[in-house]
């Protein structure tokens with residue numbers, strides 16, 4: 001049974017006579033460890049109805065590039081097959097979910113959806129809920145502890161949030177019994193939909209989303225989908241978890257889990273990952289869970305409670321004040337957005353980080369901090385630096401456009417952090433420099449590695 005605390009009714013419509021239960025998958029298009037899917041299956045069983053699943057591809061999702069759509073589509077193709085094995089049809093539509101879902105729910109007794117926290121995702125749900133003539137039930141399955149249960153307000157820092165959320169692990173860090181749906185052959189009339197089983201599915205999706213920003217490759221070395229997510233997780237647990245605590249800040253060590261693109265697209269559940277890591281009984285499991293749950297869910301807390309999460313205005317007052325006090329300070333270097341984007345600045349470490357992101361779609365976590373801090377330092381103004389960092393992060397990171405991206409960029413500008421010793425340009429914001437990198441790892445080797453990678457990817461194209 002899916003717990004009540006994960007569940008919210010988004011409108012007041014009564015369950016009506018219908019032909020199916022609609023699961024509008026949007027933030028969590030997966031089958032494994034998906035509370036929303038389970039809830040749809042349970043309700044359908046009780047109503048003796050089949051489940052129909054659907055996903056709406058929004059071709060205009062802010063900052064989404066071909067690489068993002070390809071990864072998403074690879075996941076949807078696999079999901080279509082998995083659901084098909086249960087006799088459940090995955091219906092794919094293009095457009096604005098607020099326009100497409102009401103039509104798909106026309107004969108539904110009840111509709112279920114999952115839960116992303118970005119403004120656009122919340123607006124979609126509100127608009128859909130207002131139009132449906134059946135209930136729309138939202139089921140939280142993208143975090144371990146539902147955001148409003150974890151805390152009732154915007155948290156100041158990881159320290160304040162940790163105290164609250166860890167006390168709730170007993171209730172939420174628990175496996176649940178997964179049910180399979182009964183066989184069904186019901187399908188919705190096909191309109192302009194796309195069949196995930198078709199050979200040409202990927203090409204159809206890519207042509208449907210249209211030409212995105214030129215020069216950004218849609219082919220990155222990541223395969224989307226649940227199966228790939230679980231294979232990467234298995235390998236991480238087998239080969240790297242025991243090095244994670246000691247080596248996670250070394251970009252040459254290849255120690256990170258690689259889960260962020262899959263978490264971002266909802267192709268793997270954070271609960272699933274956490275339970276798998278805990279089951280190893282490894283003494284350092286807690287270090288990983290601190291990142292996966294405390295840090296990640298602090299980002300959800302930020303975007304949920306702070307309406308300005310995607311702009312400079314979302315920063316804490318003390319950070320804006322100190323940055324404002326130093327806005328007139330002389331900057332040793334100043335770069336335009338284009339120079340940053342092209343990795344054409346004086347600093348080889350920064351350029352390597354930018355190139356790692358451009359060519360692989362995933363910059364190492366430690367380098368992300370340095371990268372963001374240096375954009376702050378070498379931009380025309382802190383506001384301009386914030387805009388540049390967020391735009392590049394969202395455009396090039398496969399896991400970008402995520403609460404973690406908004407919180408990560410904001411962290412470079414003081415969010416969720418404390419005041420440090422005052423210095424030029426940064427004011428009291430935490431500072432980082434390349435000597436810090438060199439103390440932690442072989443930074444020149446990192447530059448060489450990224451150079452090789454760039455050459456290889458050039459050969460491929």
Ligand SMILES: Cc1cc2nc3c(=O)[nH]c(=O)nc-3n(C[C@H](O)[C@H](O)[C@H](O)COP(=O)(O)OP(=O)(O)OC[C@H]3O[C@@H](n4cnc5c(N)ncnc54)[C@H](O)[C@@H]3O)c2cc1C
Pocket residue numbers: 248255256257258259260261263264291292293295296297299363364365366368369372393397399400401402404405406408409411412
């Ligand atoms: C400037 C900046 C931008 C960032 N942009 C993004 C982004 O767009 N999308 C994104 O998912 N993460 C972002 N992060 C957070 C973090 O760097 C990535 O989550 C991490 O590097 C992803 O790689 P991984 O899954 O292999 O990490 P692992 O170290 O293996 O961590 C496992 C999971 O824990 C969570 N996690 C790890 N570090 C953090 C962190 N610092 N904050 C919040 N959650 C964390 C992530 O969900 C991650 O997938 C950003 C951080 C900074 C400083």
